[in-house]
Structure formats: structure tokens, C-alpha cells
Amino acid sequence: MTLQQLEYIVSLDEYRHYVTAAEHCFVSQPNLTMQVKKLEDEIGVRIFDRDKKPLQPTEIGKEVIIRARQILRESKQLKEFVNHEKESMEGEFTIGIIPTLAPYLLPQFLPLFMKENPSVHLKIQELQTSQIISQLENGTIDIGFLVTPLNESAIKEIPVFYEPFLLYLPENHRFLNEKLMLAEDLDPSEVLVLEEGHCFREQALAICKEAKYGSSIGFDYQSGSIEALKSLVQNGVGYTLVPELSVRDDLDSVHVRRFTNPEPVREVSIVVHSSYIKESVINRLKDTIQKVIPGRLLEGQAVVKFDWK
Structure with missing residues (x-):
């Protein structure tokens, strides 16, 4: 029938x-x-x-x-x-966002989004990628912001922008004499990375082509903060990789160098469960983000994308 x-x-x-x-x-x-x-x-x-x-x-x-x-x-x-x-563009929506994205993306798009959508209330939590996937699958959260591809059959990915990795160096480092960096010139023993569980750590190590990370700079530091790593570098301890949105031109420009083309990037996406139907909210979030971030981050050409895991 x-x-x-x-x-x-x-x-x-x-x-x-x-x-x-x-x-x-x-x-x-x-x-x-x-x-x-x-x-x-x-x-x-x-x-x-x-x-x-x-x-x-x-x-x-x-x-x-x-x-x-x-x-x-x-x-x-x-x-x-x-x-x-x-x-419909009204109601409450729970969002999970990875810690290496939250402090840099939220301040850029959230004020405009809330101004343009006064009937929407967002509940935002910082969660690691595995937590976002799990909570999308069990319905605890509605939407995730993280790095893709995930290769999860139950998860729908909506790419939003492509954020380059930059090399963050201490003052007077020899690499500052270079206009552009080659990934193969990096010494994994000098690179500071985030603690286990952060997808950004895995991406940084992939760029360095180092399957395992072992410190040879005198200490091991388990950090979940990109800002903490930047502070260490500013004081002469090793160097690190940072996402472009974390770089503030007034304070960080003297410390950063870009990589040669194709640049290594992370693909930042909105992710939802495959059964999620609120397309208007997804589209409005995507449109607002793309309005406020630098236009060069919208280009997905001539880049090297890394899986989060």
C-alpha cells in the first residue's frame, strides 16, 4: 500500500x-x-x-x-x-566545538549570528572530537564544529573553511630568515604539540611526518592549550604549529612563517547526525561564519588536507 x-x-x-x-x-x-x-x-x-x-x-x-x-x-x-x-530559525540548539577551534572561531561569528537570529539560543560546549561524535550519535548535542574528514557513516559533514597551519617560532630563530617553510625542514624533537586526545596534535605530527612524538628539549608538557604552547615558544622553548585564526597580527606576526604551496590545512566543518533536519540552522551558521572569516580560508584549492585521526 x-x-x-x-x-x-x-x-x-x-x-x-x-x-x-x-x-x-x-x-x-x-x-x-x-x-x-x-x-x-x-x-x-x-x-x-x-x-x-x-x-x-x-x-x-x-x-x-x-x-x-x-x-x-x-x-x-x-x-x-x-x-x-x-x-524554522527559532529554538534552543546544543553545539559541541573542539577546544583548538572555540577561542578563535566563536568570537568572530557568534556576535553577528546572535544579532541576526534573536529567536535562537545556543548552548555551546567545548568537547574533543570523539566526544562530539558520540554525543551526536546519542542525541545529546545537535551540531558539532570540528575538523574533518571523520569517515563516520552516521555523521553528515558540511565543510565551511580550510584553515592553514602556520609555524610559530621564537624570536631570532633561524627559520625566521625564510619567507616560506618546507614541512620536511621541521625537527619533530623541537616541535611542541598538544596532549593526547586532541585532533590538532595528530595533524601537527602528520605534517612533521612523525608517527610518535618524543621530547628532547628537557621536559614533557601535557597541554590542551595552543596559547600555552605559543607562550612557551615566545620564551624560547622550541617551536610549534598553530591554526591561522589563532594568530593575532599585532602580537604574533613576528613569530609566524607560512608553508610553501600546497599549504597544509585543516578542513573545518559543521557536523550533524545524518537524520538531523534543521537545514536552516546549519545553513545560517555556515553563511555567518563565511561572512566573517578571511576570504582566503574559503579556498580549498592547492592545499594539503589532513584527517583528524
């Missing part, structure tokens, strides 16, 4: 003529006749008495048609509800 078959019997009841009913449903008369017969065979009753002129529903057919009309009304209402939900 299909909604289409129910539409056919309702139309046939209304027009009492196969050709007219078929024209109303934008199908051929033989196709409509065949589908009505298939429905009758499936439910085991005759809906129409074809011996009467004009065509008449049987007694039980009248009851079937009444219920068919009810089902079609409810189906239409369901579609209207879903369309409203997709387009």
Missing part, C-alpha cells in the same frame, strides 16, 4: 471516471487502473463496483476511501511540519 495508491482511489471517488481521475493525478489511465487493482488485491476487497455507471464505490470501499482521505491529510500535515522545522 502506498500514498500514491491512496491518492488514486480518492481521485477516482471524486471524479467517478478513470480517464478524468488519471488526468488529475498526472498519470496514464492504464497505470491508475493497474495501481487501484493492486491495492484491492493487497487488502482483499473491492473498492469500486465497476459494473455500475457511473463508477461507484462498494460499501466497504466507502470506508476505505474515508480512511484514505484521513491518511493523506495526516501525511500532508507531517510534510508541512517537517518543512516548517527545516526552515
